[in-house]
Amino acid sequence: MIGFVLRRIGVSVLILIAASFVMFNLVAISTDPLEDLRQSSLPNKQQLIQARIQLAHLDVPAPVRWAMWLGGVAKCLIPFANQCDLGVSFHGAPVTQLLPTAMGSTVQMVTASLVLAILFGLMTGILSAIRENSGFDSSFTVISLFLFSLPSFLAAAMLKSFVAIGYNNFLQDPVIPIWVSLVIGVVMGVIVQAVVGGDARRRLIAFGINFVITSGLLIYMSASGWFLTPAIGPVALPIISIAMAVGLVALLAGLHQRRALLTGGIVAVIGIITYFSIQGLLDRATPLLIVVLAVVAIVVGLAVGYFVGGDDRKQNMRIGAILAFLISLLILIDRFMQSFPGYMYDTNGRPVATVGSGTPGYDPNNMWRSGLDVFFHLVLPTLSLLAISFAQYTRYSRAGMIEVMGQDYVRTARAKGMPERVVVVRHAFRNVLIPITTLVATDLGALLGGAIITEYIFAIPGMGQLFQMSLGPGDIYPVMGYFLVIAVMAITFNFLADLSYAALDPRVRVR
Template sequence: MFNLVAYSTDPLEDLRSSSLPNKEQLIQARIQIANLDVIPPVRWLMWLAGVGKCLVPFVAQCDLGQTFQGAPVTDILPTAMVATVQMVTAALILAILFGIATGILSALRENSGFDGSFTVLSLFLYSLPSFLAAAMLKTFVAIGFNDFLQDPVIPIIVAIIIGVVVAIIVQSVIGGNRRKRLISFGISFAITAGMLLWMSLTGWFLTPGIGPIGIIVFSAGIAIGLTALLAGLHQRRALLTAGIVAVAGIASYFLLQPLFDISTPGTIVILAVVALLVGALTGFLVGGDDRRQNIRLGMLVALLIGMLILVDRFMQSFPGYMDDMSGRPIATVGSSTPGYDPDNMWRTGLDVFFHLLLPTLSLLTISFAGYTRYARAGMIEVLSQDYVRTARAKGMPERVVVVRHAFRNVLIPITTLIATDLGALLGGAIITEYIFAIPGMGALFQRSLGPGDIYPVMGYFLVIAVMAILFNFLADLAYAALDPRVRVR
């Protein structure tokens, strides 16, 4: 790669065509900075010697070369990596969660309307060019929603249409006979349309928040839903564990509001650790014979309720951020607002969120489809295995068959896909970063490759190589946790 870049570009082209009076001095300075008076193979050996210093611990002499402007590559790489990690982390997590969940539901409803609809949707998203997705997001999400916030009123017909669409999806997920489908359709339609009209009438979009009642309702729903999924509602100790953690989470919502006003990111990390410890301790004390399951349940309930409380606190800061942004919060370029320092971690977090919202959605549309198809194909294959038929023949509940037997084996090939995606995404999404002006790894590569600034380009490839090896190694270790036939020796 070093020689391909060196022989295919002219690093002095822009200076030779310049009309600056000190053109010769600038040319000589660039030759000295980039060692252009040395043939590329020897230059590569010199660069490799600098890379080798990075492997010597406690020396701090890592040398990856300098840019044409004289900035050390070791200084600009961390900044670019932070911007890329901020952009791809949420996209990857959401793609994994929603993609796997949708794929599994499609497999369980194979050849149904739900399966066919999401198959078409996933293939459409997978084939959608990233630049087109970015342009559509800028037009319909950024500009459209910012205009909507000037007068946030939802017409009744729009609320009805959205309610019908959501109700169709919900009833197809729940399944069952016609009566059960109609009931789920009616309930989901009434809740969705009613909520949208209520939000429109109360001005919720300008002063959003979950509120105490919402925290209580959603916390109870999280406790009951996770218990039903992981243990079954007939397990009293599991239900008690989730209930105790939910009550503790609701109480902490009211107790922590004054602390949130003076919180820092470190405070949130400490609170997260405490929440996980409380969930684990509750599961251990209440768990009985199945402590491991209840510890996991308690920690998951604590984590989700904690995230719910944080979302509510960010929402409380939205009106102030809205005023700071002159009523147009969703940004279309950059990773943050230049010079914006509100001295408030909540508004700072909202600023990063709204700047990275569109790039995240753009990456999500592509990654989501891949995980959906892998999860669907894997689940269909696993459900036809002998051990799954044996589990069903023994009379095990379908939840146990899917969650404990089939799902774990579906994750084995998906783990490989996640490792590959992590290594690739940390290298940056060149088109997405270019369109949204995100100063990440992809932008660094694109900006350096054109003029032949070889050392930042090689720093980019070095990061990709290290990440590819690292995450594939971690995937190999993850196989041992997922497959009892695999052991780490």
């Protein structure tokens, strides 16, 4: 394994060097970095031209400038030397100072959209495969194909017009008519009964329960003013925590596993008690404290699963850790929602932003309101990028699951009398992840490419905007900084994908 890793690192470095040489020279040949100054009517035009030539070493041939730039990149590998040199822009700003600021928004958008696309795409694709040729399958096939063919700029424009402006207007008088609540309840009921499947009686029960719950919640939220003062609350959070415990145990172990149920119940009770006991602490929370609390929650979940033990201790530990993380995330979401009225006041009642990655000069000295500001600025760009990837994961996971469910080992597992849950989760799902792993590595490049257009439409000062504003005038060093970050991320994700194959497929062995 060590030899494989070292070989891959060596090959990756050679690929990175060769690609940087091609990129540097293409930009140098295809652009004129002095064009804007030559067309200028300023009296000191010649002095400005000479200053730019000296600043960017434009009097040196492009291959030699690339070698000089590569030497500066090599200094970045020296630990604690603080000598990293990626060049300077035409405005005299070091690229090492431009990149961290630009990377923040882009990494947040791409990471969130990638994770959400994988989660929702896998769930939808697997459900479509299990309910093959059903109404649910046909509906999401049409939706995924529509999203796949939707250009990113059009998705961004539609989100700005219909979601941001529409929701901000709705918050001025957040009342949902009863007939709209009933229609939404009917739609959700139809979707859920299609997912549940079974005979007509089972579908009708699923439709009725979901219709009542969805319509009732919407009517209650509208009548109580929940949209202006949202919160999960001390009543709903325990109910949701217990429901998540039951659902997670049913998915991973089965409700007949008493020790798994005991693990889920204990972790849920600990999470509910924690919710009521740390509210005062969360008022003074910092990002570091949140991370520490999340780690502690996962450790507690692992400990509960370990001490409950049983025939499958690892499974109980897995259930405890996942459930502890989900309940922690639920508590975190509730705390952010409690801060929404204050943020609503700070934004004059229009919280969903359409431009920028944050409100200029906004510093509420409150982690929760600052987090809401980042969320409402990046939620629409993230959804825009999500539309690019969601369809791919849905179609790949659906096709992979249909193929796997027809394999001999799946039929053998069913013939042994294993529950369908075990067949899908333990036998089929793991093999579906193998092609998805490759897709994740390649999809990263598509997301980063889409980020250029998305950041332009939403006026986000990220990596895409840095690349676009630098490439036009031929400002080569910021362009190479963008290339370096993107290339390293792509190579790293492909490397991790190769390592993941051995963990997912026992037949793959690295010698």
